[in-house]
Amino acid sequence: MLAIDARDVAKTFRAGWIGRRETAALRGVSLAVPEGVIFGLLGPNGAGKTTLLSIFATLLIPDRGSVTILGHDVVREAGLLRRRLNMASGNASFLWSLRAGEILAFYGRLYGLAGRALAQRVDALLELCELHPYRRMLYNELSTGLKQRLALAKSLVNEPELLFLDEPTLGLDPDVSARIRGHIARLQRERRMTIVLTTHYMREAEELCDEIAFIKSGRILARGTAAELKRQIRxxxxxxxxxxxxxxxxxxxxxxxxxxxxxxxxxxxxxxxxxxxxxxxxxxxxxxxxxxxxxxxxxxxxxxxxxxxxx
Structure with a gap:
């Protein structure tokens, strides 16, 4: 079964007085992603990566085309899908006055968790992302790397079947990036979770991704494993x-x-x-x-x- 089946997806943003200025972010993207893989979306700034992820995550509605996620339409069945997927961004930000553990508990309550079940889920996520020593620290006291790990932990609070990661190691030191990559690989390996990530770091894509698609100016230019792409693009x-x-x-x-x-x-x-x-x-x-x-x-x-x- 496909985790993602996108066909001829287009999205245009309008700005200026009565929307006179238009920017085509996606121009007929078709993409099929099987379940249980780590799939990478690579491309330059402004290529359409984040827009595509946002449509997949039910945060944006496409202007044209169809997208089926885990067998459900992203427009008609968005509410049902949101319980089965989640998203984390390298630019994530949470309320500065909350502690790390409180942030996870807050998002757990949004998914209906309470009491012992909520406490156990928060403890499990802190353990998974190596955040236990920092659970009582205020968000604005955390380092950039710890904030990224907290964003990853938050994205797992509902135990998603499909996880979207937008630049998960953006701006991190090499050792912290390696630790984040380790968490991502372990999630896929141990939980058979489908993960779609965007990144600017080629080593990260090569290390993590089962398959990669290159997107530029809102179009998919190439797709395959890292080895296949090297052969295709001579x-x-x-x-x-x-x-x-x-x-x-x-x-x-x-x-x-x-x-x-x-x-x-x-x-x-x-x-x-x-x-x-x-x-x-x-x-x-x-x-x-x-x-x-x-x-x-x-x-x-x-x-x-x-x-x-x-x-």
């Missing part, structure tokens, strides 16, 4: 070299070399075909008197695919 092979002395200029001008970047003592050359260009580059370097200390042929990373699609 951007060349990467040859990484450690040289003594470095010869970036000579390499950059060689036939078949698309670009060269030097960092951390290594030169990475993106070439059209590694099998053909590697022997040529080695001969060139030998003629220049450079000593090759190390050479590797690398697979292009997802960030290069993103850059290519975002152009």
């Amino acid at each position: 951007i060349g092979d990467v040859i990484a070299l450690r040289l003594d002395p470095p010869e970036v200029a000579a390499l950059a001008e060689a036939p078949g070399v698309l670009r060269c970047v030097q960092e951390n003592g290594r030169i990475e050359c993106t070439v059209d075909v590694a099998e053909k260009r590697l022997p040529e580059l080695l001969r060139l370097l030998h003629g220049e008197g450079a000593v090759v200390r190390d050479v590797q042929v690398l697979e292009p990373d997802l960030e290069e695919v993103f850059v290519e699609l975002a152009r």
Whole structure:
């Protein structure tokens, strides 16, 4: 069964005097997401990612098209769906004067929890997101990372079957981001929850997502696993070299070399075909008197695919 079945979804925002200025956020998006996966939506700012998530989460109504979530229509059956899904944003904000535990209890009451059941749910969420030591801290006293973990905990208060995460690690330090990613992966693994997330971090998408869709200007441009996307969007092979002395200029001008970047003592050359260009580059370097200390042929990373699609 599909968790999400979206067909020809369009959404336009209107602003200005009597809505004279229009911005098309979504232009005929069709997307099917199976149950039990982590699905990533990637794209540049303004691509339509948050708008699409908001429609899926019943927070916006599409202008055109149909969306079925967990077998229910997002417009006609929104009330029923809201008990089965939830959403967390990297820009989430709660009342500053409430304590972490009180915030979770507040949202638990909105879903009809009370008494012992509410207390047990709050304790379980604090434990899951490693927030027990901070349960009595005021919201405005929490670090950015703790606020993100609290937003994730809040989104689980109704034990959703489908979870939407909009930039869940936005602005976090690498170690805190890794911890959040660990929580997300564990949710999917242990609860078989379907998770749809947006992110700007390619490593995050590659690490977490079973499948990824690229969206730009309100349209889906490509979809697949990270490995499939790298094959579909042919951007060349990467040859990484450690040289003594470095010869970036000579390499950059060689036939078949698309670009060269030097960092951390290594030169990475993106070439059209590694099998053909590697022997040529080695001969060139030998003629220049450079000593090759190390050479590797690398697979292009997802960030290069993103850059290519975002152009």
